[in-house]
Amino acid sequence: MIKPGDVVDGFHVGRHLHSGAMGDIYEVAHDGPKLIMKVPRLEPSEGIIGFETEATIVPALRGPHVPRFVAAGDLARTPYLVTEWIDGTNLEEVVNGGPLPPAEVARIGAAVADALHSVHEQETIHLDLKPENVILKTDGTVALIDFGFAHHARYPDLLAEETRFGAGSAAYVSPEQIRGTREDPRADIFALGVTLYEMATGRFPFGEPDADVRNRLWLDPMPPRAYAPAIEPWLQEVILRCLEVDAEKRYQSAAHVAFDLRNPEQIVLTSRATKPRAATFAQQLRRFFKARREHADRPRQLPVPAHRAPIVMVAVDTAHLDDVRQPAIRRATAQVLSLNTEFRLVCVTVFAAGGEHLEHLVRLRHWVDPLRMPAQRISLHAIESDRAAEALVEFARRNHVDLIVLGAPGPAQPERTWWRSVASEVTANAQCSVHVVRVGARET
Amino acid sequence: MILALLSDLHANLGAVRACLKHAEERGAERFAFLGDLVGYGAEPGAVVDLVSDYARRGAVVVRGNHDAAVGEGGRGLNDLAHEAVEWTRTALSAAQKAFLAELPLIVREDDLCFVHSSAERPERWIYVQTNGAARESIEAADATYTFAGHVHEQVLYFHTPTGKTAPFRPSSGSAVPVPSHRRWHAIAGSVGQPRDGNPAAAYALFDSAREEITFFRVPYDHLAAASKIRAAGLPEALAQRIERGA
Numbered sequence: 001m002i003k004p005g006d007v008v009d010g011f012h013v014g015r016h017l018h019s020g021a022m023g024d025i026y027e028v029a030h031d032g033p034k035l036i037m038k039v040p041r042l043e044p045s046e047g048i049i050g051f052e053t054e055a056t057i058v059p060a061l062r063g064p065h066v067p068r069f070v071a072a073g074d075l076a077r078t079p080y081l082v083t084e085w086i087d088g089t090n091l092e093e094v095v096n097g098g099p100l101p102p103a104e105v106a107r108i109g110a111a112v113a114d115a116l117h118s119v120h121e122q123e124t125i126h127l128d129l130k131p132e133n134v135i136l137k138t139d140g141t142v143a144l145i146d147f148g149f150a151h152h153a154r155y156p157d158l159l160a161e162e163t164r165f166g167a168g169s170a171a172y173v174s175p176e177q178i179r180g181t182r183e184d185p186r187a188d189i190f191a192l193g194v195t196l197y198e199m200a201t202g203r204f205p206f207g208e209p210d211a212d213v214r215n216r217l218w219l220d221p222m223p224p225r226a227y228a229p230a231i232e233p234w235l236q237e238v239i240l241r242c243l244e245v246d247a248e249k250r251y252q253s254a255a256h257v258a259f260d261l262r263n264p265e266q267i268v269l270t271s272r273a274t275k276p277r278a279a280t281f282a283q284q285l286r287r288f289f290k291a292r293r294e295h296a297d298r299p300r301q302l303p304v305p306a307h308r309a310p311i312v313m314v315a316v317d318t319a320h321l322d323d324v325r326q327p328a329i330r331r332a333t334a335q336v337l338s339l340n341t342e343f344r345l346v347c348v349t350v351f352a353a354g355g356e357h358l359e360h361l362v363r364l365r366h367w368v369d370p371l372r373m374p375a376q377r378i379s380l381h382a383i384e385s386d387r388a389a390e391a392l393v394e395f396a397r398r399n400h401v402d403l404i405v406l407g408a409p410g411p412a413q414p415e416r417t418w419w420r421s422v423a424s425e426v427t428a429n430a431q432c433s434v435h436v437v438r439v440g441a442r443e444t
Numbered sequence: 445m446i447l448a449l450l451s452d453l454h455a456n457l458g459a460v461r462a463c464l465k466h467a468e469e470r471g472a473e474r475f476a477f478l479g480d481l482v483g484y485g486a487e488p489g490a491v492v493d494l495v496s497d498y499a500r501r502g503a504v505v506v507r508g509n510h511d512a513a514v515g516e517g518g519r520g521l522n523d524l525a526h527e528a529v530e531w532t533r534t535a536l537s538a539a540q541k542a543f544l545a546e547l548p549l550i551v552r553e554d555d556l557c558f559v560h561s562s563a564e565r566p567e568r569w570i571y572v573q574t575n576g577a578a579r580e581s582i583e584a585a586d587a588t589y590t591f592a593g594h595v596h597e598q599v600l601y602f603h604t605p606t607g608k609t610a611p612f613r614p615s616s617g618s619a620v621p622v623p624s625h626r627r628w629h630a631i632a633g634s635v636g637q638p639r640d641g642n643p644a645a646a647y648a649l650f651d652s653a654r655e656e657i658t659f660f661r662v663p664y665d666h667l668a669a670a671s672k673i674r675a676a677g678l679p680e681a682l683a684q685r686i687e688r689g690a
C-alpha cells in the first residue's frame with residue numbers, strides 16, 4: 001500500500017489529507033501547482049469500482065469545472081490518481097452553517113449549474129452531485145469533484161449492471177437512478193434541486209440521508225417557502241422544477257437552470273412558485289400508486305440530448321425595427337428553433353449609453369411577438385453599452401448560448417456598415433456558433 | 445502493435461478496400477479477418493484473393509458460417525443466404541474454395557482469441573447478442589481479448605468488477621480504454637453488409653500497447669456495390685440491404 005514518504009512513479013507522497021468511502025487522499029510534494037493523489041482501498045470491492053470509474057473518466061474531462069488530470073497508476077499493480085488540488089471551500093461546510101440568503105443560493109446555484117453544464121457537454125453525467133462534491137473556488141466559480149459514480153457516454157460503464165452501487169448518495173439520488181438508469185443527465189438536475197433546497201432551507205426535501213430513497217418516486221416535498229418565507233417565489237419555482245419526479249417536467253439542461261438563476265425577473269412563474277404546502281395525504285397516496293404502476297412498467301423515456309435543448313440568442317437592432325433584415329432574422333430564428341424540442345430563445349438588444357432601457361425592451365417584445373413562442377421559452381434583455389459586439393459576445397458566453405443569430409448587411413449596402421462590423425466582430429470572437437442573416441439584393 | 449479487425453466482409457470488395465486503406469492510414473501493422481469473407485456480395489473471388497494475400501503476410505483469418513457453407517452446403521442458412529452461397533460456389537475457383545475450406549474456426553495467440561461467432565463451441569455459430577452469450581464466449585476463449593463478428597453490429601462486451609457481463613455500444617472514432625485486468629469480447633461489426641441503418645462499412649482497430657480499441661464507420665461507394673449485386677443476378681433484397689445499410 002502507498003503511504004506518506006513513498007515515491008511512486010516519481011511522485012513524492014506527502015501527508016494524508018482525507019479518508020473517504022472510496023480511499024485515501026494524500027498531498028503530493030512537488031514544485032509548481034499543488035497536487036493530490038487518490039489511492040483506493042482495495043476492500044471492499046465498491047471502492048475499487050468507483051476508483052476505476054474515476055480513473056477512466058477524469059483524464060477525459062477538460063475545463064475549469066473539474067480537477068485537472070495529471071497521472072494515473074496501473075490499476076492492476078499500483079492504482080492511484082494524481083490530479084490538481086482545487087483551492088476553495090467545500091460547499092458542505094457552507095451548507096452546514098445554516099440556510100443561505102436567497103441571493104446567495106442563486107449565485108452559488110448558478111455556478112454549480114455552470115459546472116454541471118460543462119460536464120454534461122463532455123458527455124458525462126456526475127450522478128453523485130451533493131454539496132460535499134462541490135468546491136467553491138475563490139473566483140466565484142465551482143469545480144465538481146469525485147467522479148466515482150459518473151457515467152461517460154464514450155466509455156464502458158463499469159457500474160451499469162451494479163444497481164446496488166449505482167445510486168449515489170441517498171438524500172440526493174434521483175428517481176431515474178432508483179429505476180436503474182445511469183444515462184440521463186437530468187438525474188444531475190434533480191440532485192442540483194436537492195442541493196438548492198438544502199442551501200435555501202437547511203433541510204432535505206426527501207428527508208435525512210437514511211430515509212427510504214424510494215420516496216422520491218412519489219413524495220411531493222414541502223415547498224421551500226413553507227420553511228423559509230424569505231425565499232422569493234421565483235426561487236421556489238426553480239427549485240421545485242428541478243425536483244419534479246418526471247424528468248420531462250424538469251429543466252432539460254443545466255444551462256437553463258443557470259440562466260434562470262441569473263435572470264430571475266425573466267422566469268415565468270407557475271403554481272410551483274406560490275404553492276404553500278406539499279400535496280395532501282390523498283394526493284400523495286395517488287402519487288404513490290402512480291409511481292408503483294410506472295415503476296412496474298419501467299418507463300425508459302430517452303433524455304433530450306443536450307444539443308436539442310439549446311440556448312439560442314438573437315441579436316435585434318431595436319433602433320431600426322423597420323429594416324428589411326428584421327423579417328429575415330425572424331424567419332431564420334424560427335427555422336433554427338423548429339429543429340429543437342426544448343430550447344430557450346434569448347432576445348438581446350444593445351443600446352447606446354443614455355438610451356431608454358424600457359423602450360428597448362418594449363421594442364424587443366414587439367419584434368419577438370410574431371414568432372408566437374410560449375412565454376416560458378423566451379427572455380428579453382436590453383443591454384446598455386457603447387461596444388455592441390463585445391457586449392453580445394460576453395452575454396452569450398456568460399449564459400451558455402449555443403447559437404447566436406444576427407443580421408449583417410450585404411456587400412452593396414454601405415449605409416449599414418455599423419452592422420457589418422458588429423457581425424464580423426461577433427463571428428470572430430464568439431465562443432459558440434453564429435448564424436449571420438443577409439438578405440439578397442432584390443429585397444433591399 | 446496496432447491490429448485491424450475486419451469481419452463479415454461478405455464479398456464486398458469496395459468496402460474491404462476502404463477499411464484496409466483507412467486502417468493502414470492509421471498505422472495498422474497487423475490484420476485479422478474474422479470470417480464471412482464471402483456470401484451476399486458480388487465479388488467473392490476478388491475478396492478471397494485479397495485476404496489470402498494478407499494471410500501470406502501474416503494476417504489472422506478465421507472461418508465464418510458463409511465460408512463454411514460454400515464447401516459444406518448451406519444447411520441452417522436462410523433462403524437469401526442460401527441462394528447467395530449457391531451463386532458464390534459457382535463464382536469461386538477451386539483454389540479460392542480450398543483457401544476457405546482450410547481456414548481455422550478459432551485462433552488463439554497469447555492473450556488474444558479470434559473467432560467468427562463465439563469462442564464457446566465456434567462450430568455452432570452462436571449469435572452473441574446477450575450478456576449471457578458474451579460471458580460464455582469470454583470464458584471459453586480463455587483470453588483477455590476475444591475478437592469476433594457474426595452479429596453485424598459493433599458492440600463491446602466486458603466483465604464488470606463483480607463478474608457480470610455488460611454491453612457497450614461505441615461511437616465511431618472514439619478510443620475506448622480496454623484495460624487488460626478485465627476480459628473483453630469485441631464485435632467489430634460488418635465491413636460488407638452493415639445492418640444498423642448506416643450503410644458505411646464497420647471495422648475496429650485494437651492498440652495493444654495503449655490497451656485501447658477504436659471502432660470506425662468508413663463510407664465507401666455502397667451504391668456501386670449494390671449495382672454489382674444486381675448485375676450479378678443475385679437477389680434484389682441483397683442490393684437493397686447494401687443501399688439502406690439495414
